[in-house]
Amino acid sequence: MAVRVLSIDAAGIDLAGVALSRLEASLRKQAGDPDACVADFFDLAAGSGAGGVPSALLFTRGHDGRPLLSIAKALRQLA
Structure with missing residues (x-):
């Protein structure tokens, strides 16, 4: 079984935010789910x-097991 890992570098939250926003939009489109979040597609995340x-x-994740935040909501929390 493959494990999908998302690694986020500390190079800059702004740059990471843009890349993650594009990734999430692409994953939503491919999955056909407008509510999909990045965490739905990865098993593990790490960041430096x-x-x-x-x-x-x-x-x-919330009580329902779903990710609490999309990338857009997470970036608003960081602003």
């Missing part, structure tokens, strides 16, 4: 330095 913050925000 500041990259750890969006990793934690994106992969925190």
Whole structure:
């Protein structure tokens, strides 16, 4: 079984935010699910330095098991 890992570098939250927004939009389109979040497509997330913050925000799940935040909502939390 393959494990899908998302690694977010600390190079800059702005740059990571743009890349993650595009990734999430592409994944939503491919899945045909407008409510899909990045965390729905990865098994594990890691981040170095500041990259750890969006990793934690994106992969925190609610009581229903769904990710609490989309990338857009996570970036608003960081602003």
